[in-house]
Amino acid sequence: MAPPEAAAAQSAPPGPDGPGDPAAPPAPVLEAVGVSKRFPGVVALDDVSFTLRAGEIHALVGENGAGKSTLIKILTGVHRPDEGELRLGGEPVAFHRPHEAQQAGISTIYQEVNLVPLMSVARNIFLGREPRTRLGLVDFRRMHRETAELLGGFGITADPRRPLHTLGIGTQQMVALARAVSVRARVVVMDEPTSSLEPREVETLFRVTGDLHARGISLVYVSHRMDELYRICDRVTVLRDGRLVHTGDLADTDRVRLVSMMLGRELARVRKEAAEGHDDGRTPAAEPVLTATGLSRRHLLDDIGLDLRPGEVLGLGGLLGSGRTETAKALAGALPLDGGEITVGGRRLRRISSAAAIRAGISLLPEDRKAEGIVPGLSVRENIVLAALPRLSRFGFISRRKQDRVVDIFMKRLRIKAAGPEQKVGELSGGNQQKVLLARWLCLEPRVLLLDEPTRGIDVGAKAEVQTLIDELAAEGLAVLLISSELEELVEGADRIVVLRAGSVAGELTGDDVTEGGLLTVLAETAPDAVPQPAPEAGDPPDAPAQAEAEAEAEDAPGAEGEPDGVPDPRKEDPR
Amino acid sequence: MTSFALPRGLDRPRLADALQRYGVYAAVLALLVFNGIFTDHFLTADNLRTQLVQVSPVVIVALGMALVIGTEGVDLSVGSTMALSGALLPLYLGYGLLPSLLVALLAGVVVGLVNGSLVSLVGLQPIVATLALFVGGRGLALVIADGQLKQIENTDLLSLGTDSVLGIPVVVLIAGVLAAMVAGLVQRTTFGRQLVAVGGNRRAAALAGLPVRRVLIGVYVICGVLASLAGVLATARLTASDPSSLGNLMELSAITAVVVGGTPLTGGSVRVLGTVFGALLMQLLHATLVTHDLHDSTAQMVQAGIILVAVYVARERRAR
Numbered sequence: 001m002a003p004p005e006a007a008a009a010q011s012a013p014p015g016p017d018g019p020g021d022p023a024a025p026p027a028p029v030l031e032a033v034g035v036s037k038r039f040p041g042v043v044a045l046d047d048v049s050f051t052l053r054a055g056e057i058h059a060l061v062g063e064n065g066a067g068k069s070t071l072i073k074i075l076t077g078v079h080r081p082d083e084g085e086l087r088l089g090g091e092p093v094a095f096h097r098p099h100e101a102q103q104a105g106i107s108t109i110y111q112e113v114n115l116v117p118l119m120s121v122a123r124n125i126f127l128g129r130e131p132r133t134r135l136g137l138v139d140f141r142r143m144h145r146e147t148a149e150l151l152g153g154f155g156i157t158a159d160p161r162r163p164l165h166t167l168g169i170g171t172q173q174m175v176a177l178a179r180a181v182s183v184r185a186r187v188v189v190m191d192e193p194t195s196s197l198e199p200r201e202v203e204t205l206f207r208v209t210g211d212l213h214a215r216g217i218s219l220v221y222v223s224h225r226m227d228e229l230y231r232i233c234d235r236v237t238v239l240r241d242g243r244l245v246h247t248g249d250l251a252d253t254d255r256v257r258l259v260s261m262m263l264g265r266e267l268a269r270v271r272k273e274a275a276e277g278h279d280d281g282r283t284p285a286a287e288p289v290l291t292a293t294g295l296s297r298r299h300l301l302d303d304i305g306l307d308l309r310p311g312e313v314l315g316l317g318g319l320l321g322s323g324r325t326e327t328a329k330a331l332a333g334a335l336p337l338d339g340g341e342i343t344v345g346g347r348r349l350r351r352i353s354s355a356a357a358i359r360a361g362i363s364l365l366p367e368d369r370k371a372e373g374i375v376p377g378l379s380v381r382e383n384i385v386l387a388a389l390p391r392l393s394r395f396g397f398i399s400r401r402k403q404d405r406v407v408d409i410f411m412k413r414l415r416i417k418a419a420g421p422e423q424k425v426g427e428l429s430g431g432n433q434q435k436v437l438l439a440r441w442l443c444l445e446p447r448v449l450l451l452d453e454p455t456r457g458i459d460v461g462a463k464a465e466v467q468t469l470i471d472e473l474a475a476e477g478l479a480v481l482l483i484s485s486e487l488e489e490l491v492e493g494a495d496r497i498v499v500l501r502a503g504s505v506a507g508e509l510t511g512d513d514v515t516e517g518g519l520l521t522v523l524a525e526t527a528p529d530a531v532p533q534p535a536p537e538a539g540d541p542p543d544a545p546a547q548a549e550a551e552a553e554a555e556d557a558p559g560a561e562g563e564p565d566g567v568p569d570p571r572k573e574d575p576r
Numbered sequence: 577m578t579s580f581a582l583p584r585g586l587d588r589p590r591l592a593d594a595l596q597r598y599g600v601y602a603a604v605l606a607l608l609v610f611n612g613i614f615t616d617h618f619l620t621a622d623n624l625r626t627q628l629v630q631v632s633p634v635v636i637v638a639l640g641m642a643l644v645i646g647t648e649g650v651d652l653s654v655g656s657t658m659a660l661s662g663a664l665l666p667l668y669l670g671y672g673l674l675p676s677l678l679v680a681l682l683a684g685v686v687v688g689l690v691n692g693s694l695v696s697l698v699g700l701q702p703i704v705a706t707l708a709l710f711v712g713g714r715g716l717a718l719v720i721a722d723g724q725l726k727q728i729e730n731t732d733l734l735s736l737g738t739d740s741v742l743g744i745p746v747v748v749l750i751a752g753v754l755a756a757m758v759a760g761l762v763q764r765t766t767f768g769r770q771l772v773a774v775g776g777n778r779r780a781a782a783l784a785g786l787p788v789r790r791v792l793i794g795v796y797v798i799c800g801v802l803a804s805l806a807g808v809l810a811t812a813r814l815t816a817s818d819p820s821s822l823g824n825l826m827e828l829s830a831i832t833a834v835v836v837g838g839t840p841l842t843g844g845s846v847r848v849l850g851t852v853f854g855a856l857l858m859q860l861l862h863a864t865l866v867t868h869d870l871h872d873s874t875a876q877m878v879q880a881g882i883i884l885v886a887v888y889v890a891r892e893r894r895a896r
Contacts, residue, residue, distance in 0.1 A: 334783055358785035372783055375776035377844040386773055387784040389766045396765050440784065 026054040028090070029218050030075065030106065030187050035084035037070050044070040046242045047084070052187060057209065057219040059229045059250060062239035063262055063320055063485055068222055071239065072189055075220070076108045077101030107180035108189040115176055117165035122147035124164050125179045150178050154208050170201025177208055181217070188212060189220040194228060195299075195321060206232055224321045225502065226255055226524060240264050255524035259319070263487050263520075289479045290362065290448045292331055295340035300326045302504040304340070308448055308479040313470060315494025316483045317519055323503040324483045325367050328450045331481070332364035333357030345447065358387060361447035365437055365454055367483070369430065373437045376426030380418050381407045383425045384439045391444075410439035415465065431462025438469070449473065450481045455489060467493060487516045499523060595889045596838045600853045603882075607860045615867055625745060629813070631859040632751040633658075633806040635852050637826055638833035639758045640799030642851040645834050646762075647775040647792060648843030649695060649702035651799045654830055656713030657687045658807030658823030663717040665733070665808055666726045666817045673732035677808060684804025685797055687713060692793030706796075710827065717819035726817040737812030747809050754802065759848040761798075768846075771795055776844030832858055832879070836886045858882070 030052040037045040045067045052058050062068050073079040075086070077095030085092050088104055095101040098108075108114075115124045122143045123130070131139040131146070147160035156174050164172055173193055180188050190209075194202045209219060209232055221233055229236065229250065236253060238246040238261045245261050246253070288307035295304040301323050308314050316324045329335040331342060333352045342349045344360040357364075366372035375383055385392055385403050392402040407421050414435040418428055425436055434454065441449060451470065455463040470493060474480050484490045490497060497509040499522045507522040509515075611618035637654050644651045661680035668676035687709055694705035728734060739746045762768040770791050774781045782788050803823075811817050837854030839847045858879060865875040 332783070354783055355785040355787065364783065366780075366783055371777075372779045373777075375773050375780055375844065377776045378773065382769060382773070386769075386781070386786070389769055389786075393766045396767060398764055398766055398769060 026056070028052060029054045029088070031087040032071065032075060032081070033084050033087060035071070035074055035081040035086075037067075037074060037079060037082050043242050045074070045081070048239065048242070048244045049084075050075075050237055050244070051247070052218050052220060053235075054218055055213065055216045056234045057213055057221055057232055059233035059236040060220055060222045060239070061224070061229065061236060061258070061262055062245075066239040066262075067242040068239055069191070070242075072108070072191060072220070072222065075101070075187075076106055076189055102183065105184060105186035106189065107183060107185035107187070108191070109173065109176045109180060109193060110191050115164055115172065115179070118163055120161050121151075121158055121164055121167070121175055122160035124175060125150065125160075125182055127179075129183075146182075147178075150182055151175070154178060154211065155204070168198075168201065170197045170204065173197070173201075173205065174208060177205075177212075181212065181215075185217060187218045187220065189222075191222045192224070192321070193221075194223060194225065202228075224319045226258070226319075229258075230255070238262055256520050259524045260520050262319075263485070289345055290331070291343045293341055295327065295330045295342075296338045297326065297330065297335060297503075298338055300335070300503055301330060301337075301340075302502070304330070304500070304503070304505055306498050306505070308481060310447070310477045310479050311474055312495045313474045313480045313482050313493055315490045315497035315514075316481055316500065317487075317490055317497050317509075317523065318500035318506070319523060320485070321502075322500040324500055325452055326503070327500065328364055328452045328481060328483060329366075331357070331448075332362055332450055334364065358444065358446075361445075362450065363387075363441035363444055363446035363448070364450040365434075365441060365452060367452035367456070369433055369437065369457070374425045374433050377424060379422045380411070380416065380425055380428070380436055381421040383436050384410055384443060387440055388443050406443050407439075410443055414439055414442075414469065429459065429462070431458035431466075434458050434462065434466065438466070442473075446478070448479045448481070450483075452483045453485065454482070455484070455486075487519055491516050491519060501525075592889050596840075596886075599886075599889065600837050600850050600857055604853050604857050604860065607857065607864060611860075611864055615864065618864075618867065621743075625743075625748075627856075627859055627863055628748045629745050631855050632745075632747040633810045633813075634826070634829050634833060634855045634859070635751045636754055636806040636809070637803050638830040638837075638851050638855050639754055639848065640802035641827075641830040642834045642837070642839050642846050642848060643758065643762070643771060643795050644702070644799045645831070645839055645841060646771055646843055646846035647795050648778070648841075649792070649795070650706065650831065650841075651691060651796060651803075652703065652706040652827045653687055653691060653709035653713050654799065654803040654806075655823035655826035656710050656717065657684055657800055657803035658810060658826060659714050659717040659819040660687065660720070661804035661807035662811040662817045662822045663721040663819040665811055666728060667720070669728070669730045669733065673730060673736075676733075680808050681801055681804050684800035684802070686800070687804070688797030688800030689793065691800065692796035695796065696789040696792035714819065721817060721819045723820070725820075728811065728815050728817060733808075733812050734815060736809060737815070747813065750805075750809065754805075755848060755852050762846045762848060767791065767794060772844060772846060774843075775846075829855070829858065832883055835890070836882060838886075838890075840890050841887075 028051045032048065032050040035045055035048050035050075036043070048067065048071060050060075050071060060068055060071065070079065074081050077098045077100055080094065080096070086095070087093065088106075093104065095104070116127065119127070122140070125147050126143050131142045133139045144160040151158055151160070151174070154174055154177070156171065156178075158167060158171055158175070164175060167175070177188070193205060197205060206228075209221075212219060221229070223229060233250050235248065236246070236250045236258065237244065238258065240262065241264070245264075287309065289310045290308040292307070293305040295301050304323070304327055306314070306316075306327075316327060318324050326335055330337055330340070330352075333342075333349070333354045333356055337352060342352065342357075344362060347360070349356055349360055370376075375386065378386075381403060384407050388406070389398065392399055392406065404421070410416070411418070411421065416428075416435045416439065417432050425433055428436065438454075454470070455466050458466070467489065470480055470482065474495075482490065482493050484493070491514055494514060497514055497519060498505055499507045499509070499519065501523075506525065509518050509522065608619065617623060637658070641651060641654065660683045664683050665676050665680045668679045690709060691702075691706050694700045694708070695702050698705070736746055741749060760768075762772065770781070770786050771794075773784075773786060774788050774791050778788060803826075806826075807823060810822060814822070833855035834851050835841065835854070836857060837847050837850030837852070839845060839851060861878060861882065862875050865878060866872065
């Protein structure tokens with residue numbers, strides 16, 4: 001299932017010698033042995049061991065809360081383990097600060113580039129260790145020369161004097177890499193480096209990682225994109241819920257198995273359950289209440305289309321970063337779009353905004369309850385009526401009587417456990433906060449309810465209540481979109497599942513196909529356009545032209561990717 | 577977490593909570609009791625009236641400031657807005673009190689629109705957005721007034737500063753009515769509740785379809801209008817329009833009143849009565865120290881101490 005040339009690309013560097021190789025594996029360069037880390041209320045890592053061998057590219061994967069970032073932070077000296085130890089080249093080490101890890105040759109490249117945007121490229125690369133002239137002043141000439149040489153080595157031509165922020169994100173990431181290499185890193189940790197890159201920038205990145213690999217530098221590579229992992233990584237470590245699930249050669253691990261390990265579902269069990277039927281007696285209407293077509297947003301969504309019928313629960317599946325949350329936000333008018341249209345009840349939304357979507361009857365229960373949902377300092381009552389305030393007011397004056405009636409109805413119906421309607425929402429448990437938010441949306445009497453991880457972080461009892469409620473609401477004729485990272489919840493809750501991958505629709509499961517096995521299979525499939533074609537088959541997929549063009553360009557002028565002028569950088573118009 | 581023993585049921589966070597909620601009232605009461613015992617002629621109608629008249633402009637400005645701070649913002653331009661309205665006032669007095677009053681208040685509306693737009697549409701941080709008019713507003717006022725102090729001879733305007741109704745000065749009455757109106761605005765209107773929600777969690781408010789931009793602009797406009805009204809009243813009391821000094825450091829007095837009154841700088845809550853008492857506390861404290869022959873500079877340092885306590889209490893409470 002791995003892309004055909006993955007093996008070819010990896011054969012040049014000395015690293016992987018194939019799974020069954022009798023030779024002893026290369027010595028470990030960085031090890032974490034039995035590491036545990038607790039934060040108040042959570043065990044982020046529980047007795048996890050991780051071994052990074054010299055010269056390998058090691059994939060680190062896991063869903064939200066798996067402990068990836070905690071492990072990375074321990075490896076790079078941001079956190080100190082509560083138990084267990086770190087070994088660098090076989091010797092136990094303890095990093096007290098990130099700086100010490102850097103000194104020891106461990107560099108990190110974060111998702112968001114951690115350089116100084118207003119400083120020049122050269123200054124960024126030499127930050128904190130600038131070459132000096134005899135007078136003790138910064139030797140700019142040498143700095144610029146060495147920077148140009150260094151970047152040239154990666155096939156990037158960027159003016160070392162240019163302020164970093166004027167370069168494209170991809171080029172900035174190359175600069176970060178160049179810095180990592182120039183400080184003589186032995187280990188480079190890359191946390192989702194490709195999440196904000198254009199396809200051709202990804203190609204450049206992979207060329208550079210291949211180059212690092214060839215120099216014997218070890219890489220820890222965190223990504224959710226299966227294709228990338230199978231293309232460049234030698235070994236893989238899977239974490240789940242803070243525990244080590246699997247470590248091994250990537251070539252020995254097929255995709256479905258990898259995905260099922262990440263999500264915590266055993267294949268055998270999944271297959272058995274699939275045999276059991278799936279029937280909940282709902283009959284969705286034939287006509288969709290909501291239709292979305294061509295939803296696009298740079299880097300996030302690519303031509304997403306779906307429709308929702310009254311009385312059905314549509315599941316939205318996909319791995320982390322596949323664009324599920326973004327799709328829900330787009331439907332709720334909360335994500336500025338580059339293109340696409342949304343029709344509700346036959347009427348097209350002209351202006352896409354939260355207010356317009358809410359008026360049209362679309363409600364979104366956001367994923368991040370604390371940051372985007374509750375107003376912690378306000379009471380249960382005020383949180384429930386927040387969106388409905390204008391409807392519960394006359395001439396701008398609120399009516400307590402109307403509010404109390406609505407609040408009473410929903411506190412009873414959803415069984416919200418609070419000292420009373422005047423208790424502050426910030427003091428409630430997660431499950432009750434979630435119910436308060438559900439009440440906020442239900443009191444608007446929506447036609448479409450978008451639920452983004454409605455049961456995350458709430459206790460088992462509340463979870464079952466919320467799941468039952470979702471079923472009831474659909475039975476009452478509401479159209480529900482359900483996002484969940486839990487396969488079981490998704491498969492059991494949804495009548496139909498649309499699977500997303502890398503911001504576009506990868507497949508749809510209907511009827512008897514709505515099983516965990518079916519979902520896993522689609523999740524693990526190869527994304528056709530993520531595999532670079534040796535000869536671009538122009539015009540094959542419907543939206544190929546731009547893609548093919550980018551690839552063609554990448555092949556024609558391999559040295560030019562890094563050139564800032566070559567990147568038209570529409571990101572500047574990006575409102576983020 | 578407590579580092580020292582406290583009576584049961586009164587741990588540190590709860591103590592901090594109570595202090596932030598009721599501390600300001602207790603402090604005002606304590607000051608009045610102290611003065612009743614140790615200061616001659618303090619608790620007399622005359623003296624109290626004087627104190628109230630002096631504090632009224634601060635209260636009016638602080639009411640607007642409380643609303644702005646409730647949205648997680650701050651308005652540094654209030655002092656300059658006072659100067660601006662004070663400078664515009666004499667220009668139109670020839671047409672009578674009402675037209676010139678309207679022009680002065682219009683200046684407040686314009687200042688608020690500029691501030692609000694910079695914050696909500698352009699997305700500047702409030703402290704930077706309002707700094708522009710903090711500097712520019714006073715400059716403009718000086719240009720309008722030609723840098724001159726102008727005597728006010730309009731009797732209608734002067735009577736605003738000196739008249740009393742039933743023994744209560746008009747200025748104090750206006751401040752009291754405005755405080756009641758702002759309290760009603762916050763507690764009883766959709767705008768008021770939306771304002772608090774925007775301050776409490778702006779992303780959640782936006783996702784709930786609240787008109788976040790309109791609310792923010794509205795808040796800065798109200799603050800600007802209140803500041804310009806305070807400018808008019810202060811000018812009437814001074815019997816002269818003095819754009820170079822009118823409202824100097826007013827932004828700091830107003831912020832102090834709001835913070836001491838228990839409104840958190842992190843937004844999401846507006847304490848109107850607390851703000852009024854915060855202003856009163858600072859005024860009474862100053863008067864007490866001055867009547868006890870302590871120098872002005874000592875009074876300022878004590879005020880600084882009070883502010884530190886108020887901020888510390890707020891921080892302690894949030895750290896829960």
